[in-house]
Amino acid sequence: MRKLPFVLLAVLAMIVSACSGGDGGSTATSSPGVRSPEAGTSAAPAPGPTSTPDDCAAEYLGQFTTREKLAQLLTVGVTGTEDALSVVRDHQVGGIFVGSWTDLSLLTSGELEQVRAAAKVPLMVTTDEEGGRVSRLGSLIGTAPSARETAQTMTAEQFYNATLDRARAMRDLGITVDFAPDIDVSSQPDDSVIGDRSFSDDPVVVTEYADAYIRAMHEMGLGTVLKHFPGHGAGTGDSHVGAVQVAPLEQLATRDLVPFRELIDSGSAVMVGHLDVPGLTTPGVPASISPEVMSLLREGSGYGAAPFDGVIFTDDLSGMAAITDRMSIPEAVEATLVAGADNALWISTDAVGQVLDRLEEAVAAGRLPMDRVDASVLRMADYKQVSRGC
Numbered sequence: 001m002r003k004l005p006f007v008l009l010a011v012l013a014m015i016v017s018a019c020s021g022g023d024g025g026s027t028a029t030s031s032p033g034v035r036s037p038e039a040g041t042s043a044a045p046a047p048g049p050t051s052t053p054d055d056c057a058a059e060y061l062g063q064f065t066t067r068e069k070l071a072q073l074l075t076v077g078v079t080g081t082e083d084a085l086s087v088v089r090d091h092q093v094g095g096i097f098v099g100s101w102t103d104l105s106l107l108t109s110g111e112l113e114q115v116r117a118a119a120k121v122p123l124m125v126t127t128d129e130e131g132g133r134v135s136r137l138g139s140l141i142g143t144a145p146s147a148r149e150t151a152q153t154m155t156a157e158q159f160y161n162a163t164l165d166r167a168r169a170m171r172d173l174g175i176t177v178d179f180a181p182d183i184d185v186s187s188q189p190d191d192s193v194i195g196d197r198s199f200s201d202d203p204v205v206v207t208e209y210a211d212a213y214i215r216a217m218h219e220m221g222l223g224t225v226l227k228h229f230p231g232h233g234a235g236t237g238d239s240h241v242g243a244v245q246v247a248p249l250e251q252l253a254t255r256d257l258v259p260f261r262e263l264i265d266s267g268s269a270v271m272v273g274h275l276d277v278p279g280l281t282t283p284g285v286p287a288s289i290s291p292e293v294m295s296l297l298r299e300g301s302g303y304g305a306a307p308f309d310g311v312i313f314t315d316d317l318s319g320m321a322a323i324t325d326r327m328s329i330p331e332a333v334e335a336t337l338v339a340g341a342d343n344a345l346w347i348s349t350d351a352v353g354q355v356l357d358r359l360e361e362a363v364a365a366g367r368l369p370m371d372r373v374d375a376s377v378l379r380m381a382d383y384k385q386v387s388r389g390c
Helices: 053-062 066-071 081-091 112-117 147-153 156-173 203-219 258-263 291-299 329-339 352-365 370-383
Strands: 074-078 095-098 124-127 129-131 223-229 269-272 312-314 344-346
Touching: 053 370, 066 352, 066 370, 074 081, 074 352, 081 095, 081 112, 081 352, 129 147, 147 203, 156 203, 203 223, 203 258, 223 258, 269 291, 291 329, 312 344, 329 344, 329 352, 329 370
Parallel strands: 074 095, 074 344, 095 124, 223 269, 269 312
Antiparallel strands: none
């Protein structure tokens, strides 16, 4: 499947100082490290040293303290403007999440701009807007049918056009990332944990409709997130209330992982679920904190996919018993980043300070290598289309 363009909102673009190469005399239209000719001269000066990607990455990373780098790897649910402003201003988290508990005047009153202004680099403003019963913005942009109903009542092209309208409305509210589409393959009853959130029990149909969704969202400048890797559609339970076991990897590869394999180069991020996979995950260690699952996703070879170097998000780490029965939020955040995720998601701001304290200690003790942190910070920058002066 062809790779789709991914350009986030132009209003989020932030100019970071270009990597220096000359003596500082370049104009806004000059290439980095090359001075424009002085007025009245006809010959251009010899070019200075050329900036390298490594130079640009180092300069981007250099604007953060270690604690701020770690905060860039967190996305947290907020209750409203004051909560969002506080967590961004005080901690420089990489993203905020708008949930069903959020005062939506944050998006309608112009107050989001002051939250963005408190961020050093562009802030992700994220939500769950799948349609059907998973809708955070229905009161603002209208409702949409569930994924299953969508696949049964409209063509993929009709769905693409309908999604364009919803994506435009989300963009106008200030949303930059939607934790969708759900690409689980499921025949479960409509009201089960996945159920009608799945387009179909046929992975080909799931792929077709998810592709239409991704194309429309990207065309409007919103980021998308494939979920729930490695496949929740036939799980034994609900990770909100307890542990969930799915089929062994060899069975997942022929069904649940097919949409991930086909869409892995779509420009989307991937959300890893709290799922126990026999023969892959260690007993008691769900996929969201499993190094083996992160390696499967990064390498791709274990299920016939291309390697993935995009952003890996976790599912919610604070509101699901599949995690909370096993560990605290700070423990879970450390575990997922050590395992190889790029961004830890949970639905409140209360624990941010404790999480960052623990992560700083993990870096100091060598449990979380600094080069791993830097790589994730740069992935997040690329996903948000942050200028690094390159």
